[in-house]
Amino acid sequence: MSEARTAGGTQPVMVDVAALAGVSHQTVSRVLNGSPHVRAQTRERVLAAIRKLDYRPNTAARALVTRRSQTLGVISFDTTLYGPSQMLYGIEQAARAAGYYISIASLRDQDTFSVHEAVDRLRDQAVEGIAVIASRVSAMAALARQIATVPMVTVGPTDPGRLPGAGVDNEAGARAAVRHLLDLGHETVHHVAGPDDWLEAKARQVGWRGALQDHGRPVPDCLPGDWSARSGYQAALRLADDPGVTAVFCANDHMALGVVRGLHQTGRRVPRDVSVVGFDDIPEAAFLTPPLTTVRQHFGELGRCGLELLLHRVQFSAPTAAGDDSSHQVAIVTPELIVRASSAKPGR
Amino acid sequence: MSEARTAGGTQPVMVDVAALAGVSHQTVSRVLNGSPHVRAQTRERVLAAIRKLDYRPNTAARALVTRRSQTLGVISFDTTLYGPSQMLYGIEQAARAAGYYISIASLRDQDTFSVHEAVDRLRDQAVEGIAVIASRVSAMAALARQIATVPMVTVGPTDPGRLPGAGVDNEAGARAAVRHLLDLGHETVHHVAGPDDWLEAKARQVGWRGALQDHGRPVPDCLPGDWSARSGYQAALRLADDPGVTAVFCANDHMALGVVRGLHQTGRRVPRDVSVVGFDDIPEAAFLTPPLTTVRQHFGELGRCGLELLLHRVQFSAPTAAGDDSSHQVAIVTPELIVRASSAKPGR
DNA sequence: GGAAGATTTGTGAGCGCTAACAATACGTGT
DNA sequence: ACACGTATTGTTAGCGCTCACAAATCTTCC
Incomplete structure (x- = not known):
């Protein structure tokens, strides 16, 4: 009968x-x-004793013997941006509901080295799976190389065929935005794109171009942006030179807001002279001047969705995964066009 | 001589x-x-073997025997808001630099129950310390009650005297904003405040009132807000009834942006008729229409700062903390006024 | 009433690691 | 050559828990 230490620190x-x-x-x-x-x-007696002693099981000991950490990792870049931070929240909520802890690794750069380091870091913690909020094509490639070492899903941007994940149908969202502007009577729609190597940026650009081509409209040059309001502002200054511009579709709301600012500064009125449409529907979009027409994404939902996918994979890949079932599962959510005052009939 | 398993999964x-x-x-x-x-x-030989085998130490086993998890917890509410998500990032960076892992627990509600639950959850993971990004007075009170169980600091809002932490001098920031508006020649400054039970909201309100009183100006009624652009918009609609309003100081940028929208809608021009100042300096503040005068906070810095404080406490409270040294350490960062086009001389 | 079965409890081993101690190796001065 | 101190390495014993199995208890039914 081993005497239990009754007191002590x-x-x-x-x-x-x-x-x-x-x-x-x-x-x-x-x-x-x-x-x-x-x-x-x-x-009952045991539970009473637990309560009385305020006993809490030692997770390390449990993890040691079960070989399960009850922890999932999240790799995220740019928690600064609206989308990622929303998704993180959704992921955390879903994980907690499923009884998992969440460990995060946020990266400044999306280069291969950083990605590997983050995965290593998380693996050191014995996470059972990793949810990645990454967007750069390069980061995706780096991740794809490590997918074998630990269950992994992407949340937000998806790279169908390489990594499983939950994503938004960016192309459809962009098409909806462009179609809306064409329906209003605009001859064509200009586009302020996101960074070239972001999957979302690419998809939205593809959607924009596709919609224009489907309607047999001229496809103007695409203006580069970096998601920031500043880059939208700069794009607007360039756009202002061309009097033919009547409609602009921006790859996100922040750039759209910068575009509005830039147009305003050069004497173009929104939406009288130029219509502007964004993407994301950030909470303040409805209260900008003018209220912004945009494409709404349910980031929280996306996070939840992605985590579900991850959990599924974690279950399956129990001891030795190897040849998994459907290796390229993807959940696609369709975004929704929200029409507000920043888009209107061309006012000639 | 125990035979090492050379192969196997x-x-x-x-x-x-x-x-x-x-x-x-x-x-x-x-x-x-x-x-x-x-x-x-x-x-060298050992390192070579480690590399060859791609060996990685088992953290659970190590934690079991050392009784140190190398993990810090972060409790955060509303990762949605700009500030919190920024601080989270800063915290994560600093933690990594110090060789700690980060586990997060984000809460929807700041009530006592949720707070306790989050702390418990983190304690179950054997975190060595907890950084809290909380703002509600009630949450702070709940935390203060648990401070004894695990080292804890607050990041962002601080409750000097009760919990240690790193915070911004909100009062000074508010004073600077109000002083700026008075210097421009405004007779008085109206205020759209944050929720009553948020520490930052309170401090900014106190600063606003104090600055007005110091200058012997009338103190108008304070308009309630909830940080959202919507609430700013609604406040503006009420403000519009009073022709005497020439300057508005908002407790954050999102409300300020809503105020601008509301004023614009009711025919008041910013800054010609009314000057508006915000707080936070969100990245798009400079690209709003008009660019927003605001008080800049270095959230990332704050996170780093808070984590440093936490690490210090973790070190000290090694086995049995009890009577700690300086129990109420607080690091205060002074914010910086950024003047842009949304504030100007009253145009009569 | 007692054997066969089901239910509930206890026992021993060991997860992978670090801490304390024991044991060796290596030099140095006499 | 010897004892002695110092670098370097090995040995043993757990950390707190779960797993596999053994033991004890309670049923049930003939």
């Missing part, structure tokens, strides 16, 4: 609870793990 | 490395922990 351990409840440590373990082979009365 | 463990390097597992441990009592040549 140390945390109580399982045998302490067992001693107090008058059972063996294994019975305590059974109660903790919800085993059905415990008499109700015994369970 | 299992991860290599320390004895595997030891066997390959021809040493004991303890020597491997020494190399891993940077012990000086290892011959350089031996160290």
Whole structure:
């Protein structure tokens, strides 16, 4: 009969609870793990002891023997941006609901080295799976190379065929935006794009071009941006030179807001002279001057969705994954066009 | 001589490395922990074996015996908001630099129950310390009650005297904003405040009122807001009834942007008729229409700062903290006024 | 009433690692 | 050559938990 340390500064351990409840440590373990082979009365006694001692199981010991950390990792770049931070939130909520802890690794750069480092870091913590909020094509490639080492999904931007994940149908969103502007009567639509090597930027650009071509409209040169309001502003200054511009579709709301600012400064009125449409529907979009027409993404939903996918994979790849079932699962959410005052009929 | 499993799907463990390097597992441990009592040549051999096997130490086993998880927890509410997400990033960067992992717990509500739950959750993970990005007075109170159980600091809003933490001098920031408007020649300044039970909101309101009183100006009624652009918009509609309003100081940029929108809609021009100043300096502030005068906070810096404080406490409270040294350490950063086009001389 | 079965509990081993101590190797001065 | 101190390495014993299995208890039914 091992004497349990009753006092002292140390945390109580399982045998302490067992001693107090008058059972063996294994019975305590059974109660903790919800085993059905415990008499109700015994369970009560154990639970009472747990409560009295404020006992909390040692996760490290448990992880050591079960080889499961109950932890998922999240790699995120640019938590600064609206989308990523929203998705992180959605992921965390979903993980908690599923009984998992979340460990994060946020990166400044999306280069191969940083990506590998982040994955390593998370693997060192024995995470059971990783959700990645990455967007750069390069980062995706780096991740694809590591997919074998640990279950992984992408959230937000997806790279169908290489990595499983939950994403938004950016192309459809862009098409909807362009179609809306054409329907209003605009001859064509200009585009302020996101960085070349971002998947979302690419997809939105493709959608924009596709919609114009489908309607047999001229496809103007595409203006480069970097998601920031500043880059939108600069694009607008260039756009202002061309009197033919009547409609601009921006790859995100922040750039759209910069475009509005730039147009305004050069004497073009929105939406009287030029219509502007964004993408994302940030919370303040409805309260900008003018309120911004945009394409709404449900980032939170996306995070939840992605995590579900990840959990599924974690379950499957239990000991040795290898030849998984459907390796390239992807969940696609279709975004929604929100029409506000920044887009209107061309006013000639 | 225990035969090391050379193949198999299992991860290599320390004895595997030891066997390959021809040493004991303890020597491997020494190399891993940077012990000086290892011959350089031996160290090399061990490192080579580690590399060859792609061995990675089991954190659970290590945590079990050292009783240190190398993990810090972050509790955050509203990762959605600009400030919190920025601070989270700063915290993560600083933690990584210090060799700590970060586990997050984000909460939807700031009520007592949620706060306790989050702390429990993090404690279950055996985090060595917790950084809290909370703002509600109620949440602070709940935290203060748990401070004894684990080292804790607040980041962002601070509650001097109760919890240690890194914060911004919101009052000084507000004073600077108000003074700026008075200097421009405005008779008084109206205020759209944040939620009553947020510490930042309170401090900014106090600063606003104080500055007005210092200059012997009338203190108008304060308009309530909830940080959202929508609430700013609504406040503006109310403000519009009063022709005497020439300057508005908003407790954050999003509300300021809503105020601008509301004023614009009711025919008041910014800054010609009314000057508007915000707080935060969100990245797009400079590209709003008009560019927003605001008070800049260095959120990232703040996160770093707070984490440093936390690490300090973690070090100190090693086995049994109890009577700590300076229990109410606080780092205060002074924000900076950024003048842009949304504020100007009253145009009568 | 007692054997066969089901239910509930206890026992021992070991997950992979570090901490303490023991044991060796290496030099140095006498 | 010897003892002695110092570098370097090895040995043993857990950390707190779960797993596999053994033991004890309670049923049930002939």
